Amino acid sequence: MAEKITFNTGAKSYEIVDQDGNDLGVFRFVPTDAGILTRYKETAAFFASVGDKMKGEDLEDILPELEKEAGEKIDFLFGAPVSENFFKITHPFTILEDGQTFAEQIITVIGGIIEKELAEREKKQQERIDKYTAKYGGLFWKQDSPNL
Secondary structure (H helix, E strand, O other): OOOOOOOOOOOEEEEEEOOOOOEEEEEEEOOOOOOHHHHHHHHHHHHHHHHHHHOOOOHHHHHHHHHHHHHHHHHHHHOOOOHHHHHOOOOOOOEOOOOOEHHHHHHHHHHHHHHHHHHHHHHHHHHHHHHHHHHHOOOOOOOOOOOO
């Protein structure tokens, strides 16, 4: 039997519930993936442009293609086929009470998670660096150094 090796991937699990607290599932991803910011910006730009794509178009004609693109963008963002799980809840372009679409809400929530997790982990990383470089009296580069 082969030995088992376990790696910490940085993945976190998030329970998804609706506004009434009904369990909709569990979602798992790496909020500090090195490429997620670039993918997030591209995905957010797509959803920001959807309104312009719909103007002057017959919604019934354009909606299937936009739904397909929305799924592809969500999958791209997470680097995994997750859109089906999100959009089985409701259509990506369902308009919510606050005027956002369901897909926009997903992007907004995920953006907040990414921002929070990056800030926390960068702080921990800096603390770790400081721990090992403190004994050298600042001879090494520090992230906030004015000499850069």
